[in-house]
Amino acid sequence: MLSYLYRKLQDGLAKTRSVFAGLAQMVGLKGKVDEQFMAELEKRLYTADVGTTATAAICQRVRDAFFDKEINGDVMTFVKLELKKLLATEKADINFNHGGPTVIMVAGVNGSGKTTSIAKLAARLKREGKKVMVVAGDTFRAAAVEQLTIWSERIGCDIVKSAQGSDAAAVVHDACQKAKARDFDVVIVDTAGRLHTQTHLMKELEKLHRIISKHIQAAPHEVLLVLDATTGQNALLQAEHFKKSVRCTGIILSKLDGTAKGGAVFAIKQKLNLPVKFVGVGEKLDDMEPFDPDSYVDALFE
Ligand SMILES: Nc1nc2c(ncn2[C@@H]2O[C@H](COP(=O)(O)OP(=O)(O)O)[C@@H](O)[C@H]2O)c(=O)[nH]1
Ligand SMILES: [Mg+2]
Numbered sequence: 001m002l003s004y005l006y007r008k009l010q011d012g013l014a015k016t017r018s019v020f021a022g023l024a025q026m027v028g029l030k031g032k033v034d035e036q037f038m039a040e041l042e043k044r045l046y047t048a049d050v051g052t053t054a055t056a057a058i059c060q061r062v063r064d065a066f067f068d069k070e071i072n073g074d075v076m077t078f079v080k081l082e083l084k085k086l087l088a089t090e091k092a093d094i095n096f097n098h099g100g101p102t103v104i105m106v107a108g109v110n111g112s113g114k115t116t117s118i119a120k121l122a123a124r125l126k127r128e129g130k131k132v133m134v135v136a137g138d139t140f141r142a143a144a145v146e147q148l149t150i151w152s153e154r155i156g157c158d159i160v161k162s163a164q165g166s167d168a169a170a171v172v173h174d175a176c177q178k179a180k181a182r183d184f185d186v187v188i189v190d191t192a193g194r195l196h197t198q199t200h201l202m203k204e205l206e207k208l209h210r211i212i213s214k215h216i217q218a219a220p221h222e223v224l225l226v227l228d229a230t231t232g233q234n235a236l237l238q239a240e241h242f243k244k245s246v247r248c249t250g251i252i253l254s255k256l257d258g259t260a261k262g263g264a265v266f267a268i269k270q271k272l273n274l275p276v277k278f279v280g281v282g283e284k285l286d287d288m289e290p291f292d293p294d295s296y297v298d299a300l301f302e
Contacts, residue, residue: 012281016262051267
C-alpha cells in the first residue's frame, strides 16, 4: 500500500525518475553488463546530478560486482542499495529544544524558496500541536513581509514583523522576547537573501545568529539552508559560501518537482556533509516532506 505522502513524493520526483527509468529499461533489454551498459549507467546518474564522486563510486561497485554478467533485476537492486547507503546517515528530525522555544533560522539566496518553506514548516509543526511563531526577518524586500503575513494568516500562526526597511536585528530581538514570555514552542526566522557574494548579507546573518543565541539557550537550534534543486551545481556553491559564515545544521531542498536533478541530494551529502532535512515538491503548504533516504530512492525508481 502506497501512502499518500509517498505518492506525493513520487509525483514530485517525476522528472528525475524519467532519467532513472532509462536504467530499468536497460535491464529489460537483456544482454551483459558491458562497457556500453556502464557508460549509460554513468550518464544517467550524472544527468540526475548525483555528482561526479558519487557516480564514480557507484559505477565502480557495479563494475566490480556485475561486469560481464547477465543484466538482470539484481543490478538495479544493487544500484538502489548503493544510493541508499550514500544517504544512510541522514536524519530528518528537527533538533528540538525541550526546555524552551526551539529557534529555527532559515537562510538562502533570494528566490530559493525560503518564505514558502517556512510556511510549509510552520503548517507542519502547527498540525503536530505546537505553538508556532514566524518572524519576518527579511526586511529588505517589500513583498517579503507581506508574503509571510499572508501565509501566517492562512496557517493561523503568530507573526512578528516590522515595516520594510527596518532593522532585522530588532525584529528578531522582539521575537525572542515574545517567544519566551508567551511560551512558544517553535520560532521560525525568515532572513534576507541577497546575493551571497555580498559580505553585507553574511554579516547580517551572523548578527541575527548572535542575537538569537543571546536570548535563548543553545539557539538557534537549527539553521536550515534552502537550496533550489533546479539550480543544480550552483546550489552547492551557494551552500559553501553560507557555510563559511553561519553554522548550518541542514538543508531544505526545494523545487524538486520542477527538475530532473533530484540526484542532487547525493551530491549535497558528499560535498557539504550536511543532512537534507526536508524536500519541497510544490508550492502548496503540504508540499514538503521530511527527507527519508529509503523512500526517496524508491520513489526515484518506481
Ligand atoms: N514548484 C515549486 N515552487 C516552489 C517551491 N518552493 C518555493 N517555490 C516557489 O519559488 C518562488 C520563490 O519562493 P520564495 O519562498 O518567495 O523564496 P525566497 O525568496 O527564498 O523567500 C515562489 O514562487 C514559490 O512559490 C517548491 O518546492 N516547488
Ligand atoms: Mg522570502
